[in-house]
Amino acid sequence: MDYYRELFDLIEKQHKWRGSCINLIASENVTSPAVREAIVSDFGHRYAEGLLGGRSNGLQLFDRFYQGTRYFDRVEAIAMKLAEDLFGAEHANVVPVSGAIANLTVYNALTHYGDKISGLRVEAGGHISHTHVSCAGVIGLKDVPYAFDEREMNIDVDRSREILLKEKPRIMMLGASVFLFPHPIRELKEVADEINARIVYDGAHVLGLIAGGRFQDPFREGADVFTTSTHKTFPGPQGGMILCKNELASKIDNSAFPGLTSNHHLHHVAGLAVALVEMQKFGREYADQIIRNSKALAEAMYELGFSVLCEHKGFTESHQVLVDVSSIGGGDRVANDCEKANIILNKNLLPWDSLRDTGNPSGIRIGVPEVTHIGMKESEMKEIAEFLKRVAIE
């Protein structure tokens, strides 16, 4: 078989198919033509291993171990400066090649084998990289799950405070993969200080909303470190990033390189820099529209008979809508039928599910970053809700 021809055929099919789908995966987005130009640039052929030197006019200087980096040095310095300015961070590191690796890099910098890490259970929306089955476990950390308030779909601060005082984790992870409402950073800061823990805010899902000033402001609220992916609500290339206070910068930089990453995918750093400029200019408008769209979609689905979570709180303050579909066939059936109708979304565990339900959980998670990025507004959300009703209910 001619795999070469087949591969290009598959690429063409993918473009045609996903280009004609309604893409509602909460963790995905599409990049602008400008970001795509950066991603296919010559930087994708190159290496730039090296250490951070001083700064000149606020821009990072580098001591590289490779030749040929004169233009890339400026690109990386600009990416760092843009990220620091946009998120009010003292220091940015753009080396991690994904959000999970950004988390691993921080764990490696700030903990020792056998330390504890607090986070949300996966069933309650926590990301696997915060737990023993993934990055936290790889580095020998022990999970301390927060108490979760299923009605409020948020961390139960009072009950979690008791757990934290008893267990004394070294790192307190905040942020999640199912993330409808801002997390209580301010409320948990005091206990973090009391037990000498660092608050690490994983903003992978909500980075674009934070860039637009529409979710929460992790550093102003008390986070020490802010880890993230760069491709969910933030419409950058797939990658990772760490923002932190200056006092933690050298430990985190060393953990990133030479610690855990050698080649930091230079084309993605260039794409990230372009996306940061776009979000500096249009982020507020984009984030506003994302939230208007997710609320409009939630409301329309609720009116059409879907069991949308958190009606009493206005359904959502983020890009996500969560729906309990257990009474209409379950998450697996609904997500599969939607795919047959070219509507792409996730089945998802709800907090009262068990990990054994992963194959057919009670919920679906819907996200609007991509449909918003291609220009859809509230009226299209009503149409999408109608389509979903036809597929999932009728």
Ligand SMILES: Cc1ncc(COP(=O)(O)O)c(C=O)c1O
């Ligand atoms: C909260 C959270 N953190 C980290 C990650 C991992 O990011 P990546 O897929 O870029 O490794 C995800 C992925 O969905 C996530 O939801």
